[in-house]
Amino acid sequence: MHKDISPDVVVVAPDPGWAVQGEDLAEELYGLLRPLAVHVEHIGSTAVPGMAAKPVLDLQVSVPDLEEAESAFTGSLAERGFTLAPYRLDHVPAGSDDDQARWTKRLWVRQGGQGLDVNLHVRKVGSPNERLALLFRDWLRTHPEAVPAYARFKQVLAGAVPDLATYADVKDPVVDLVVAVAEPWAQATGWQPSATKTARPAAQSG
Numbered sequence: 731m732h733k734d735i736s737p738d739v740v741v742v743a744p745d746p747g748w749a750v751q752g753e754d755l756a757e758e759l760y761g762l763l764r765p766l767a768v769h770v771e772h773i774g775s776t777a778v779p780g781m782a783a784k785p786v787l788d789l790q791v792s793v794p795d796l797e798e799a800e801s802a803f804t805g806s807l808a809e810r811g812f813t814l815a816p817y818r819l820d821h822v823p824a825g826s827d828d829d830q831a832r833w834t835k836r837l838w839v840r841q842g843g844q845g846l847d848v849n850l851h852v853r854k855v856g857s858p859n860e861r862l863a864l865l866f867r868d869w870l871r872t873h874p875e876a877v878p879a880y881a882r883f884k885q886v887l888a889g890a891v892p893d894l895a896t897y898a899d900v901k902d903p904v905v906d907l908v909v910a911v912a913e914p915w916a917q918a919t920g921w922q923p924s925a926t927k928t929a930r931p932a933a934q935s936g
Contacts, residue, residue, distance in 0.1 A: 739897045741782050741888040744881075748776040751846060752787050759789060759850070762806055766799050768792045768855050771924060773863045775884070776846075778870045782881035784888075790863050791852045799852050800836050812838040812850060820859040821898075823906045833859045862909060864923045869912035880908070 752772030774788030793799040836852040853860040
């Protein structure tokens with residue numbers, strides 16, 4: 731789904747504390763970045779109960795305009811140890827003919843400080859990449875039977891590739907498979923992206 735700039739590929743066992751850390755950081759960043767930040771969400775594998783993951787928190791900030799957000803956020807994020815990364819495009823799912831320009835973002839990273847490293851993805855409200863990040867998380871949260879297989883895939887992959895770029899390139903098509911299953915679920919259940927500043931884990935169901 732994205733390529734961050736962490737130097738090593740390490741997938742570790744799930745930590746129940748990740749959810750609390752992610753929610754706390756989402757609250758902190760929402761207070762720092764509003765009113766441009768419409769909402770802030772803990773996303774990615776550390777936001778899924780029971781999921782093995784790289785020990786890196788992924789947060790998503792939804793904004794009306796990316797250029798305005800980049801200008802407004804850079805100073806205050808730098809004071810908190812975040813660096814603006816060069817990555818500005820997310821992976822477009824296989825088989826999609828969508829315009830890649832709709833999958834733009836800004837990415838800040840924080841590494842080597844106290845606590846977990848952080849990838850802060852800033853995406854436009856209503857964009858397909860904003861929606862996909864939330865759909866992927868919420869589908870896995872509500873389908874815990876799928877978590878062990880996806881976790882095992884990541885653990886094996888992490889031990890088989892030389893760097894994070896290769897890890898992300900191999901993982902992206904598997905994410906596409908999950909999303910292909912999640913889309914019918916979203917239609918059947920009426921799922922919509924969260925409209926709140928943070929999203930607490932949904933109740934699990936089959």
